[in-house]
Each structure stands twice: as structure tokens, then as C-alpha cells.
Amino acid sequence: MIKTDILIAGGGIAGMSAAARLAADGHSIIIVDPAPADIGEGSDLRTTAFLEPGIATLKKAGVWDAIKPTGAELRVMRIVDAGGETRTPRETADFDGAETTQGFFGWNVSNKAARVALMAKLATLENVDFRFATTVTGFTGTARAGLIELSDGETVEAKLVIAADGRNSSLRDMAGITHKRWAYDQSAMVFVVTHDQPHDNISTEIHRTGGPLTLVPMPDLDGKPCSSVVWMTPAKRADELNALTDDALSDAITHDTMNLFGPLTVASPRAVFPMISQVPGRLISARLALIAEAAHVVPPIGAQGLNMSLHDIETLAELIARAKHNDEDIGATSLLKSYERKQLPKTLARVGGIDLLNRASMFEPKTLRDLRYAGLTAINRIGPLRKLAIKVGVGK
Template sequence: MIETDILIAGGGIAGMSAAARLAADGHKIMIVDPAPADIGEGSDLRTTAFLEPGIETLKKAGVWGAIKPTGAELRVMRIVDAGGTERTPRETADFDGSETKQGFFGWNVSNKAARVTLMAKLATLSNVDFRFATTVTGFKATSRYGEVTLSDGQTVRAKLVIAADGRNSSLREFAGIKHRRWAYDQSAIVFVVTHDKSHDNISTEIHRTGGPLTLVPMPDLDGKPCSSVVWMTPADRAQHLNAMDDETLSAEITHETMNLFGPLTVASPRAVWPMISQVPSRLISARLALVAEAAHVVPPIGAQGLNMSLHDIETLATLIAKAKHKGEDIGATSLLKSYERRQLPKTLARVGGIDLLNRASMFEPKTLRDLRYIGLSTLNRIGPLRKLAIKVGIGK
């Protein structure tokens, strides 16, 4: 029998961020993940735009200083309405980071770099026990502990168990928490491009029939400006694009981006991710809290996914710190109910809002596309609405 303060299932970016953040407050942490210890950078081609207040959480975790230099600053978030099939910009709205308190929106970092940095940090912490190649095979709650059985045959007793084990969370299932999932018949193809024109630290999200096409700044590659691409499109077309050779795909994305960046050159392998949304009926059970994709899954619009996860982590960490300071039980039902009261309404509202944005971006009838254009135009021209959009966009 192993005893710890907090057991975290899931060693992805969210799980490792939770471990580092909670370890910084002095808690004894065990984190388990099915990946092998030599996973290194992995094969994830995606990037993450870390926004405030998520960056503040990573600062508290003691990792932001190492993550920041690996990414590119996001100074402006640009939304372009490209009409329908004509592929011409009808409206461009720039939301400037200078309008925020910190003067920027965030940093775009490759998932590979974030993962390696977090793994290196956790390896230095004496109060973190990282178990690789290990899965959770059972869970039950008692009045004092959450008991977790592991694939290596060991049993762990923790005051609190955190499920950061993804959209198909085993812990969520063991706790009997139901969830609702819906698909869009849409996939995102992700890869990296270089281009002649500078991105000027502007993240550009182009809305046109089929879904948004987003180019997010990255550090230069081989001396050329570089951006990560998240191209959401009907599932069949995503597979068609993925089957193209690099030269053909480069020409296709240059056309789709209306030459806003000049000629684009594919500079990485690709990956295709089916688009879904998902929410659970609850965020807690006895001795258990759901965070990250165990708690919410959204399409990659507005860089919300991992930033929502960091918000989960910070809310939970703050409540746990207060309980520890008062000498109270950090896994008490009252604490977990406080977490759910704070996070569940926000989660449902944000998942619903992103769902609506994604459906709006897929509009095909001209009347609906025109409504999308009018909405963006109104948002762009009315100052208070712009400020509200910026506040909502960074998760405040």
C-alpha cells in the first residue's frame, strides 16, 4: 500500500502541469501515465497557445520560465471572414494584446517542447513520483482516501485523486460519471508551414465554409517565418488533403489563405484529428475531481482547450491550498463541491459557446454566412463589445 496526498492519472501536458502546480504548494504527488519513460518528445504535431491566466498558473508551477523561450509571442488575434466558396476576405477584425493588462495574449508553444520541459521539471521535484507505463485499473472511495489500483498490481491511497486521463477517462468511468459526446463530421489537419511574409506575431483565424483555418506564429524555421496550421474542414476533405504530396498541399493552403502570407510551404509531417465536443454530467465524485479533457473536449477554436484545463487546475489548487492552510481535508466532499460549483457552469458555457462558433463557421447558406459577417463586423466596430470579446477570449 502506497500513500500520497494527491494521485493524478494522466501524464499529458495538463496532468504534468497539475503535478507541478500542486507540488509547488508542498503536496506529495504521484502521477501515473501509460506512456513509456523514454517517450521523449513524442509524435504530437500540435501546438498550444498559452494564454493568461493559464500562464500565471504555469509561473506558480515554476515551469513558465523554461517553456516561454521555446515559443512565439501572440500579440494580435486576427479573425478574417472569408465569405463562402469565393475565398475573399470580407471582414478582418484585429484584437490587439495591447488592450489587455499584460500587453499580449500569450505564447504559442509546440506540444513537444511543453511536454519535454514539464517532464524535466517534474524529474527535479522530490515530492513528485512519476510512474510511467502504468495505468489505473480500479478506483473506490472511502471516508478518508481514494484507493486506486494500478496495472503493476500496487494500490495507492490518496487524499484526493485527479482524473486528467483524457476524453476516454477510465477514472470517470470507474466513478460512474456519465458524459455526452457529439461529433461534427469534421476533422482538423495539423502541420507546420513556412512563408515569405512575416507573421508579425499575429494569430490569424480564417472563417469560411467548412470550418476555420488558423495559422499561429511559431519561432522561425531555417531562417524563415513559420506558423502552425490547424485546418478544420469536413472529414472527407481532411483525408483528401492529408493524401496530397507536400507541393500540392502547399499550393492548396496558399490558395485557401488568399495569399495573405504569400506562398506557403509545408514543413512538417501532418496529423488528422476528428472533431468532437464532450461534457460530463458531473465534475466530481467522492475523493475524485475531473480536469482537462476528462472534464471537457472542444474543437480548437480560440485556443480554449488547454487554457480551460489550466483554469480547472488553478481553481482546484487554490481550494486545496486554503484547505491545507486551515488543516482541513484536501479531498473533502465540501471542497470538491466548491470546485464543481465554480467550474461546471463555466465549462458548460464555454463548451456551448465554442460549439456555436464552430457551427457558425461551417455555415453554407449565403444568408447564414452573411449573418456571420454582420456579427464579426459589429464586434469589430463597437469598442465595449471588442473589450468583452477579448476578456472572454483569454478566459477571464
């Protein structure tokens, strides 16, 4: 029997961030993941826009200084409505980071770079035991501890167990927590492009029928301005786009971005991900807390996904730190109920809001497209609505 303060199932960016953040408070951590130890060398093409207050969590975890240099600053969030008959921008709303307390919105970092930095940090921490190629095969929550059976034959006794094992969380299922999932008949294609015009650290989200098309700043590639692309479109069209040659895909995205960046050139392989939303019926069970995609899945609109996960981590870390300071049980039911009271309403509101935005972005009838245009115009030009949009956009 191995004993630890906290066991984290899931060694993705969220799970590793949780391990680093909680280890910084002095807790002993075991983190397990089915992937091999060389996962950091993978070819994940996605990027993550780290926003405040998630960046503050990574600073507390002692890893932000290593992540930041690998990314590009996001100074402006630009939303473009392209739903008119002429296929030209009808309304452009710029939300400037200067309007926020920190002076910028965040930093866009490749998932691969974030993983490498997090793995390097965890390797230096004596109170973190990272077990690769290992899964949770059994879980029982008791009044005294969580008992976890691992695929390597070991049994772990932990004061608290954290499920960061993804949208198909086995720990969530073992705890009997149900979830609701719905699909959109929509996929996101991700890849990298270069362009002649500089991005000027502006993240551009173009709303058009079928879903938003977003270009997010990245560091220059081979001396040329570079952006990561998240192109949300009906599933059938995503498959058709994915079948194109790089030259043909470059022409297609140049057309759909209305030449706002000049000619775009595909500069990486591409990948396609089906779009879903998902929420659980609850966030806790005896000795267990759900975070990240075990707790919420949303389409990639407004860079909310991983930033919601970092908010889960920070809320839980603060509750655990308070309990430790008071010499209380860090996995007590009362603490977990406090976590759920704080996070579940926010989770449901955020998932519902992003679901609404995504459905609005998919509008095909002209009257509904005009309604979307009117909404963006109001947010852009009415001061209180603009301030609210900025506050929501940074996850506050």
C-alpha cells in the same frame, strides 16, 4: 499500501501541469501514465497557445521560464471572414494584446517542447513520483481516502484523486460519471508551414465554409518565418487533403489562405484528428475531481482547450491550498462540491459557446454566412462587444 496526498492519472501536458502546480504548494504527488518514459521525444505536431491566466498558473508551477523560450509571442489575434463569393476577406478584425492588462495574448509553444520542459521540472521535485507505463486499474472513493489500484500491482491511498486521463477517462467511468459527446463530421489537419512574409506575431483565424483555418506564429524554421496550421474542414475533404503530396498541399493552403502570407510551404508531416465536443454530467465523485479532457473537449477554436484545463487546475489548487492552510481534508466532499460549483457552469458555457462558434464557421447558405459576417463586423466595431470578446478570448 502507498500513501500520498494526491494521485493524478494522466501524464499529458495537463496532468504534468497539475502535478507541478500542486507540488509547488507542498503536496506529495504520484502521477501515473501509460506512456513510456521517452514520451517527451514523440512527434506530436500540435502546438498550444498558452494564454493568461494559464501562464500565471505555469509560473506558480515553476515551469514557465523553461517553456517560454521555446515558443513565439502572440501579440495580435486576427479573425478574417472569408465567406464572400469572391473568396477574398470581407471583414478583418484585429484584437491587439495591447488592449489586455498584460500587453499580449500569450505564447504559442509546440506540445513536444511543453512536455519536455514539464518532464524536466517534475524530475527535480522530491515530492513528485512519476510512474510511466502505469495505469489505474481500480478506484474506490471512501469517506477517508481514495483507494487506487495500479497496473504494476501496487495500491495507493490518496486524500484526493485527479482524473487527467483524457476524453476516454477510465477513472471517470470507474466513478460512474456519464458524459455527452457529439461529433461534427469535421476533422482538423495539423502541420507546419513556412512562408516568405513575416507573421509579425499575429495569429490569423480565417472563417470559411467548413470550419476555421488558423495559422499561429512559431519561431523561425531554417531562417524562414514559420506558423503552425490547424485546418478544420469536413471530414471527407480532410482525408482528400491528407492524401495530397506536400507540394499539392502547399498550393491548396496558399489558395485557401487567399495568399495573405504569400506562398506557403508544408514543412512537416501532417496529422488528422476528428472533431468532437464532450461534457460530463458532473465533475466530481467521492475523492475524485475531473480536469482537462476528462472534464471537457472542444474543437480547437480560440486556443481554449488547454487553457480551460489550466483554469481547472488553478481553481482546484487554490481550494486545496486553503484547506491545507486551515488543516482541513483536501479531498473532502465539501471542497469538491466547491470546485464543481465554480467550474461546471463555466465549463458548460465555454463548451456551448465554442460549439456555437464552430457551427457558425461551418455555415454554407449565403444568408447564414452573411449573418456570421455581420456578427464579426459588430464585434470588431462596437467598443463594448470588442472588450467582451477580448475578455472571453483570454479565458476570463
